[in-house]
Amino acid sequence: MSRRPLISILLLWLCSLGPALAGGGHALPLHAPRLSDYLPINNSMIAVWIAVGLIVLFCRAATKQMKLIPSGIQNFAEWLFESLYGFLEGLLGEHLTKRTFWFLGATFFFILTVNYLALIPGVGTAGWEVLDEKGGETVGFTPLLRGGNADLNMTAAMAITFALLWFYWAITENGFKGFMAHIFAPKGDFSGVMLVMMIPVFLFVGVLEVVSILIRPVALSFRLFGNIYGGEQTLEKLMLLMPHKALHFLPALPFYFVELLVGFVQALVFTLLCAIFLKLICDHGDEEHH
């Protein structure tokens, strides 16, 4: 038997195993359960650290014996890195990309890895039953691992970190005065009475802009959390459509591939929105005049 059918069968088996183990009849709770009463650690954090470990291992393997003419895993890592860098450079320009890529690039690969890790069989399903106080009946289920982005605390942490960095980059790029002027000052060539009339309008627009800026982290965190949590819930609920346990994987199988796509798209959307928000505040409108 040639290698290609073997790989296809293995992939199909893995894909079937994923949804089969993904739910197991347990509904994924909205909150990630804490694993310790003393430390603020939950099961999504463990998944996050595993994802980070995987990324670091991959990068260490890629950079272990770096050569000027790359090959193998170094070549692949550089291709990933350069593709994203080039994509962001087209959006942000050379200067901003060089300044912010460490955050945007890390965020993209981090979200992507965490999303895909959540689709690995066992994540969200391997765990222990929670019994009632008497120790008789099962009242819940605590998975050992949970998709990192299926935890609002994680997505909110990313969004807030970006928001703080956004302020830092915006102020250092524009200066505080320029930053405030970017939000509140009238745009366009107004003069005389027209300028006086436009000032309150743009002040009001500025207030709306401030509200928009404050809403952004909330939107960022809920978009990612909603999509990933929703995807996991969809897989679990779809499996319950089949009466027999052996066939649970079948309705979820097509959506498993959709989740692979969603995992990538959501990583891209989060990174892209961060880049666009940054571009909006750091854009001086010079390019339009050239």
Next chain:
Amino acid sequence: MMTLLAAAAAPAGEGVLGPFGFSWPLFIAQVINFILVIVILKKFAFGPIQQMLEQRRARIAEGEEKLKRIEKQLADSEEQTAAAIAKANEDAQRLIDEARESAASLSEAKAQEAVDHAQQILAKAEAAAKAERQQIAAELKKEFGKLVAATTAQVTGKVLNDEDKNRINQEALAKVEG
């Protein structure tokens, strides 16, 4: 922003975000977690790759710079070579012209010399021929005189003395030459 979050999440677990699993301790832990993640990725993952890419970019830029310099040097060299070739051609043409002029003048001198030499040979030949002719004529005259004297002696039956012989010779020669 944080106030917005605080308002949404407070009191703990019962705010707007509470039902979605938001919790302040976990949130703060995740913020610290994420910052650590970013720092670790920057140091161990992105740093070396970015450094290598920048090193390669610098090397490529340096290579391009060198290439430009080499191209310029090549162009200069070609220009210098072309100038040297042009100068060499010019020199060669000048030498050829000079050689041609020199050869022409030399050839003319040699030709003149040959002509002079030929004329000398011709003059000598003419002189020799003339001398020879005079000698032959003298001999002929002598033989003719002897012949005339012998004939006269036979015809007249007289023995001629030297004076008679000279006179008869002179008369006969005068008639022949006359």
